Amino acid sequence: MPEEKKTKTVKTIKVDVDKCNGCRACEMICSAYHAAPKYSGNNPERSRVRVIREPLRDVYVPVYAGEYTPAECLGRDKYIIDGKEYDECAFCRASCPSRDLFKEPDSGLPLKCDMCEGEDEPLCVKWCIVDALTYEEREEEAEEDEKPEDIDVGIEALADKYGMDKIMDAVARMSQQKKD
Amino acid sequence: MRYAETGYNLEVDLSRGNIERVETDPRDTELYLGGLGTSAKIIWERVPPEVEPFSPDNLLIFAAGLLCGTPATGCNRTIVTTISPQTELMAFSMMGGFLAPELKYAGYDKVIFRGKSPDLVYLWIHNDKVELRDATHLRGKGAIETAALIQQELKEPKAQVAAIGAAGENRVFFASIEQGRSSASRGGIGAVMGDKNLKAIVVRGTKDVSIAKPMEFMELCNEVLEYIKYRNDHPIPGVMPILAGLGSPQEMKVHDEKWHTENFSWGNSRTRRKDFWNEDIAREWTETMESMRTRLISCYNCPMTCGATISPPGMPTYMMKCFSKLTYTMAAMSDLEFGLGIAQSATEYGVDGFSAPQVMAFALELLENGILTDEDFPGMPEDNEGRFYWLLEHIVHREGIGDILANGTYWAAKQIGKGAEEYAHNNIKKHEQLPLKLSMLNPIYFIMYATGEKINITQIEGQFPQAPFPKREHREAFVKDWFQVPDEKFKQYFLDWEPRGDNSIPYYPTPPMVADIVDWQERMHYIDDALGMCAGLSSFPLKPPYHLHNYPKFISAGAGVDMDEEKLTQAIRRYRTLVRANNTRRGMSRKDEKPPKDHWKKRFPELEKELLDTYYAFKGWNEDGIPTETTLREFGLDYVADDFLARGILTKDADAPPKDDAPEKGKEA
Ligand code: SF4
Ligand code: SF4
Ligand code: SF4
Numbered sequence: 010m011p012e013e014k015k016t017k018t019v020k021t022i023k024v025d026v027d028k029c030n031g032c033r034a035c036e037m038i039c040s041a042y043h044a045a046p047k048y049s050g051n052n053p054e055r056s057r058v059r060v061i062r063e064p065l066r067d068v069y070v071p072v073y074a075g076e077y078t079p080a081e082c083l084g085r086d087k088y089i090i091d092g093k094e095y096d097e098c099a100f101c102r103a104s105c106p107s108r109d110l111f112k113e114p115d116s117g118l119p120l121k122c123d124m125c126e127g128e129d130e131p132l133c134v135k136w137c138i139v140d141a142l143t144y145e146e147r148e149e150e151a152e153e154d155e156k157p158e159d160i161d162v163g164i165e166a167l168a169d170k171y172g173m174d175k176i177m178d179a180v181a182r183m184s185q186q187k188k189d
Numbered sequence: 190m191r192y193a194e195t196g197y198n199l200e201v202d203l204s205r206g207n208i209e210r211v212e213t214d215p216r217d218t219e220l221y222l223g224g225l226g227t228s229a230k231i232i233w234e235r236v237p238p239e240v241e242p243f244s245p246d247n248l249l250i251f252a253a254g255l256l257c258g259t260p261a262t263g264c265n266r267t268i269v270t271t272i273s274p275q276t277e278l279m280a281f282s283m284m285g286g287f288l289a290p291e292l293k294y295a296g297y298d299k300v301i302f303r304g305k306s307p308d309l310v311y312l313w314i315h316n317d318k319v320e321l322r323d324a325t326h327l328r329g330k331g332a333i334e335t336a337a338l339i340q341q342e343l344k345e346p347k348a349q350v351a352a353i354g355a356a357g358e359n360r361v362f363f364a365s366i367e368q369g370r371s372s373a374s375r376g377g378i379g380a381v382m383g384d385k386n387l388k389a390i391v392v393r394g395t396k397d398v399s400i401a402k403p404m405e406f407m408e409l410c411n412e413v414l415e416y417i418k419y420r421n422d423h424p425i426p427g428v429m430p431i432l433a434g435l436g437s438p439q440e441m442k443v444h445d446e447k448w449h450t451e452n453f454s455w456g457n458s459r460t461r462r463k464d465f466w467n468e469d470i471a472r473e474w475t476e477t478m479e480s481m482r483t484r485l486i487s488c489y490n491c492p493m494t495c496g497a498t499i500s501p502p503g504m505p506t507y508m509m510k511c512f513s514k515l516t517y518t519m520a521a522m523s524d525l526e527f528g529l530g531i532a533q534s535a536t537e538y539g540v541d542g543f544s545a546p547q548v549m550a551f552a553l554e555l556l557e558n559g560i561l562t563d564e565d566f567p568g569m570p571e572d573n574e575g576r577f578y579w580l581l582e583h584i585v586h587r588e589g590i591g592d593i594l595a596n597g598t599y600w601a602a603k604q605i606g607k608g609a610e611e612y613a614h615n616n617i618k619k620h621e622q623l624p625l626k627l628s629m630l631n632p633i634y635f636i637m638y639a640t641g642e643k644i645n646i647t648q649i650e651g652q653f654p655q656a657p658f659p660k661r662e663h664r665e666a667f668v669k670d671w672f673q674v675p676d677e678k679f680k681q682y683f684l685d686w687e688p689r690g691d692n693s694i695p696y697y698p699t700p701p702m703v704a705d706i707v708d709w710q711e712r713m714h715y716i717d718d719a720l721g722m723c724a725g726l727s728s729f730p731l732k733p734p735y736h737l738h739n740y741p742k743f744i745s746a747g748a749g750v751d752m753d754e755e756k757l758t759q760a761i762r763r764y765r766t767l768v769r770a771n772n773t774r775r776g777m778s779r780k781d782e783k784p785p786k787d788h789w790k791k792r793f794p795e796l797e798k799e800l801l802d803t804y805y806a807f808k809g810w811n812e813d814g815i816p817t818e819t820t821l822r823e824f825g826l827d828y829v830a831d832d833f834l835a836r837g838i839l840t841k842d843a844d845a846p847p848k849d850d851a852p853e854k855g856k857e858a
Contacts, residue, residue, distance in 0.1 A: 030494045032487035033287075034262070041260050041407075048403035051260060052294060054395035063346070064369060064498055065337065065506045067483045114395040138418055138492045 017151040020124045021144070022073065022131060028141035029069040031062045035133035035142060042125060042132045054114040057122040058133050061099055068095060071133075071142065074111040075102030077119035077162050079169040082107075104166075119166050121159075191215065192401035193259050193748035194223055194298050199319060201312060203385050204245055204304030208319050213298065219750050219760075220825065223255030223298060225281050225718035226764035228270040231301065232279055233767055233829070238774045242274040242377075243360065243384045249302040251292070251351070251390060254721015258293030258398040259747050260410045262417065262734075263726040265289050265489040267351070267368075268718050272775075273376035275362040275597050276618045276644065279771040280376025281718065283648075284351070285488035286368040288392060289721055291349040295394025306386035309358075311339065314392045315348075324388035329355055331537025332367035333507055335389055345393050352389035353379045354539030356585040360384050361595040363544035363621070367536060370486060370496050370508045374541035375645055376620070377597075401749030409743055416734040417492065417726070425667070425731055427658050435733065436493035437725035438647075440514045441485055444475040449512075455519045457550035458615040458624035474525040481529055488723065495725060501530040505537075513542030519624065520546030521577045531577060538585040543645070544597060544621040549580040551598045551612055552590065560607050565590045597621065615785050618777070620644045622785065630695040630789045631655075635797060636707045636804050638784035640814070642768055643714065651729040652710045653679070657686035657693070673736040675709050682706065695793055700803035707804065709737075715761045716740055763824040766809075766816050770829045773838060779805075779814045811839075818842035 035058050041051035053059075057074040082105075088095045104111035104119035111120045125131045134144045167176050200209045213227070221227045228250045240246045250270040257264050267289040273280035292300070295314050302312075309324040327335050336350035349368070356364035357379035364379030365372045373379075400406045417435060424433035429448050431438040447466035454461050481501055485494035486508065496510035509532060517535070518528030535545055553576060555561040567589065569579045583591025593601045598613035598621055615622050617638060623646055633653065634646070641649040652673065658664045661684065668680040682702050687693050698706060713728035713736075720740070722728075727735040735743075741752040769777075782801065805812060809820030819842050821830035833839040 030485060030487040030492070032489060032491050034490045034492065037260055037490050044397070044403075046403060048260070048400060048407045050397040050399040050403075051258075052395065052397040054294070055397075064486060064508060065333070067498060067506075069484070136414070138414065138421075139494065 014150050016148045019147050019149050020131075021146070022124075022134060023143045023145060024071050025141050025143070026069050026071070028139050029060065029071060030139060030141070031060060031064060031069050033060050033062075034136040035071060036060060038132045038136040039122075039125075042128075052114070055120065057111070057120050059110055061096070067093065068099075070095065070099055072100065072110075073102055073122045074104060074120045076104070076121065077166055078103045078105045079166070081105050117166075117170070118163050121162070190399070192399050193256050194218060195293060195296050195398075197297050198299040198301055199297050199314070201300060201302050201319075201321070202304045203302055203306040203310070203321070203387060206306070206321055208321070210297075210319075218255065218748065221764045221767075222716075222719035222744070222760055224252045224257075224266070224268045224721050225254075225270065225715065225768070226760070227719075228252045228268060228281070228299065229279070229764050229767045229771060231299075232270060232272075232771050235303075236272060236771075238776070240272065242272045242277065242381060245305040245385075246303065247272050247381060249378070249381050249385060249387070250299055251288075251302075252299040252721075253289035253292045253297075254717075255719060256743060256747050257289040257721035259400060260407065260490070261720075261722070261743060261747065262410065262413055263488070263491040263493070263723040264721050265491065266718070266721040266723060267292070267373065268721065269366060269373045269378050271376075271378050271381045273378065273620075274360070274380050275377045275599070276620050278618065278642070278775055278777055279768060280378055281643065281768075282366075282373035282375045282378050283718060283724075284366065284368050284371040284373040285491075285723055286349070286371035287489045288349045288351050288368050288390075290398075290489045291392045291394050293394065293398050294396055295392050296396050300390060302385055302387060305384065309386050309388050311352075311387065311389040311391055313343065313348075314390070314394075315345070316394060316396060327388050328358065331355075332357075332365075332539040333369060333505075333537055336367075336369060339389060339391055343391070345391075348391050348393040350389055350391045352539075353382050353387075354537050354585070356380075356538045356540045356595075357383035358388070359585060359587045359595065361540060361585055361587070362597045362600065363541040363548070365539045365541050367539050370488060371510065372536075372539070374543070375643075375648075377541075379539050400747055402746040406743070406746040409739060409746060412739070413726075413734040420732065420734070427663050427667070428654065428731070432655070432731060435726055435730050437495040437511050437723070437729065439495060440511050441478075441482065441495065441497035441509065444471065444478060446471075446474065446515065449515055450519070452625070453515075453519060454624040454626045455522050457520070457554045457612065458547060458622075458626065459554075460522075461626060470524075477525045477529065491723065491726070493725060499529055499533070501526075501533050504530060504533045507533045507536045509536070511542075516542050516546045516624075517577065520550040521573055523574055523577075527574050527577075531574075531581065534578070534581060538581065540581075540585065543623065545581070545584070546577075547615060547621045547624065548584065548594050548598055548601070549577050551601070552580055552594055554612050555605065555609055558612070560605065560609050560612070561590065614787055617641075617784060618644060618781050622646065626787060626789075628790045630791055630793055630797070632695050632698060632700070632703045632796070632800055633706055635695075635784060636703055636800055637710070638788065639782040639801060640707075640804060641711075642772060647729065648714055648724065649707075649711055651724070652713055652731065652733075653706045654683065654731060657683070657688050659688055671732060672738070673732055675712075675737050679705070679709065695791075695796055700796075700800045701807075703800055704804045704807035708807065711765070712737070712758065712761050715765050716757070719761070719764065720744070759824070763826065766820065766824055766826060767829065769810070769814075769816060770821070770826065770833070773815050774832070774836070777814075779812065782814055815839065818845040822846045 036053035036056035039056040044050045061070040134142045252268045266283045270281045310321045311324045332352045332354040335352040351368040360380040362377040365374035483498040500506040599619040602609040602613035637649040741757045744752040
């Protein structure tokens with residue numbers, strides 16, 4: 010008997026940089042949506058999409074937070090498109106030690122776009138009414154692989170920063186304090 | 190816990206180099222909202238009329254409006270308040286862009302400068318870390334250039350910068366403060382910044398702005414966004430393109446300039462060229478714009494793209510918005526290519542795009558008419574366009590005749606004498622106005638021009654159509670979905686307004702209707718300036734997404750201040766009166782409330798008197814345009830009433846309510 014085909018939903022946000030006007034509404038609404046409680050505040054620094062914006066050079070690149078990486082790349086990319094030179098790593102989505110993009114401002118913990126799980130449409134797309142951001146969904150055959158939980162990624166990042174021992178100590182200390 | 194606002198101001202004493210973070214009184218938010226409202230109160234308390242614009246005791250206040258930094262679309266205005274060197278009155282000028290939200294994210298509502306720095310400095314605000322830094326190496330640098338240099342030296346590409354250019358440093362009376370995409374231009378506030386030896390204010394903030402009732406607030410924001418989309422798809426029929434949609438006038442998008450070029454005056458606001466626009470010019474100007482415009486750009490959290498990045502050949506790129514597109518072109522009787530080019534220099538130097546071109550055209554008129562002579566212009570090129578560049582250079586550096594011209598047409602004419610005053614013909618309250626010369630007096634515009642304290646007509650008009658629609662059926666269609674009106678009677682005012690006959694200008698709308706209409710339009714602008722909302726989504730266009738009915742809800746849900754329409758109107762009237770009180774104390778009165786003599790060909794002195802009398806009475810001002818004691822006490826402005834009585838500006842009102850009848854005790858009329 011043939012194995013049952015697994016499918017996955019591929020969610021794509023299409024970014025048309027030519028249409029971006031640099032308003033940063035996407036940043037604002039992403040951070041508001043992920044505030045706890047929801048919409049109780051906003052802070053673009055916590056957004057999972059950031060607009061690399063240099064008006065005088067006409068550089069407008071909305072970039073989405075992707076995976077956390079403990080170490081920066083040794084090789085770097087630099088793009089020149091239509092004669093416009095983009096900064097090193099401009100299009101990279103990683104929350105990476107080489108830059109302060111995609112990190113919580115107070116804890117330094119990595120941020121990652123979750124496509125606004127639970128909403129009909131990603132909020133950044135909804136708020137970009139000039140259509141620099143549009144949303145598409147399609148089904149694809151795929152092997153389901155385990156996605157690490159947010160908390161795992163967070164702890165991994167902390168471990169990279171402070172070492173596992175220190176974190177264990179801190180957790181033990183904190184749970185002790187909670188009990189007291 | 191404070192919502193929408195941070196509850197903290199920065200007090201910067203430039204003389205001593207001292208910086209303090211000061212908590213504000215939440216009761217002031219209820220009474221004066223924020224932005225312009227609370228700034229007007231600070232000016233009242235701390236800048237008495239004896240303080241000259243260039244005194245160290247003058248304050249320069251950068252305020253983020255109450256709702257800046259919240260998700261409310263288009264709420265991004267910085268309101269700059271000081272005493273203007275040109276008008277010698279309280280100036281308040283707004284800029285969009287990105288500074289105000291950044292200031293909120295850094296944890297402050299206002300930055301209040303006092304004193305004078307011994308050397309040129311800039312203020313660097315990075316959350317809790319605030320410092321004055323040396324800016325002597327930036328002396329003479331362009332405003333846009335300065336922003337880039339500071340971002341580089343701080344290694345903070347995301348920092349927002351508002352800076353002055355050479356004009357501000359040299360205290361040109363119409364110097365602006367430039368912020369890349371936007372500028373605060375009117376009233377010469379850039380000159381005060383230069384006088385204080387402050388080159389720039391630089392902000393980077395990474396903290397949260399909180400909302401009192403998150404779900405309610407988002408609901409309101411979503412409604413606004415939906416309505417913006419609806420209005421983008423449904424422009425208003427029957428009005429010219431720039432009035433049909435939302436946003437600041439969409440000058441960067443619109444190519445058809447027939448209306449501006451044929452209705453506005455050229456030169457020193459003199460010549461109307463009624464057959465100017467033709468196909469060749471349309472083609473040429475469209476090509477110019479399209480070849481220089483790299484992108485349409487927005488302010489923070491706004492989809493309207495009212496600005497553009499412009500790259501004139503052989504010149505650095507800059508950003509432009511609104512009508513500065515045409516002011517240089519028209520003053521110099523030239524073409525768009527010239528206008529977009531010289532605006533690059535003007536932006537770097539930091540001058541107001543209305544005043545600067547008129548001052549230059551005024552100088553050339555004086556030369557033509559022998560009041561100034563060739564000796565006053567040594568080395569000035571022969572060609573018209575070269576002359577404008579020459580004049581700009583000399584004005585911003587205050588060289589030769591430029592030193593006099595740098596004081597604006599009113600003061601320059603006084604200094605020059607020999608009949609020069611006749612040529613400074615387009616001023617109100619000593620400040621250059623839009624170059625507009627029309628035929629028949631329009632009673633609504635008469636009152637707005639005369640009594641406006643924002644000095645710019647675009648900052649007073651907006652909600653009510655500029656002219657009646659030709660047929661009643663058009664008017665009926667217009668009022669059908671006009672839910673923004675404060676009251677149903679406004680629909681009737683408009684329905685009955687005819688292009689000709691009994692119900693036409695100048696006698697219709699009648700003086701009481703005019704009072705209602707102007708008050709509504711003005712109220713909208715004043716609320717925008719307190720909340721930090723862009724006029725382009727609120728007070729300026731017809732049928733805007735923000736209006737008197739949803740604003741109270743935005744304030745309640747956003748700032749957690751209990752608000753309804755009545756209370757909001759009372760608050761606006763309170764700080765609007767306070768703005769007037771600041772100016773009354775500086776000597777402004779009925780004698781100053783005059784549109785230029787030649788603004789309309791057909792004038793009606795008796796009607797104009799009646800209009801002004803009616804409007805003053807409506808506002809609770811006496812026949813000199815001074816708020817009465819009764820009015821002041823009703824608004825809880827007892828401290829103003831007492832001051833006016835002490836100074837002899839007012840004598841005791843018999844029917845003034847008792848002193849302790851303050852509105853915060855729930856006694857609003
Ligand atoms: S909301 Fe859209 S237009 Fe605005 S910055 Fe983001 S991507 Fe660009
Ligand atoms: S999809 Fe959602 S989580 Fe991802 S960047 Fe956009 S708003 Fe943020
Ligand atoms: S409407 Fe235009 S000027 Fe106003 S905030 Fe939006 S982009 Fe800026």
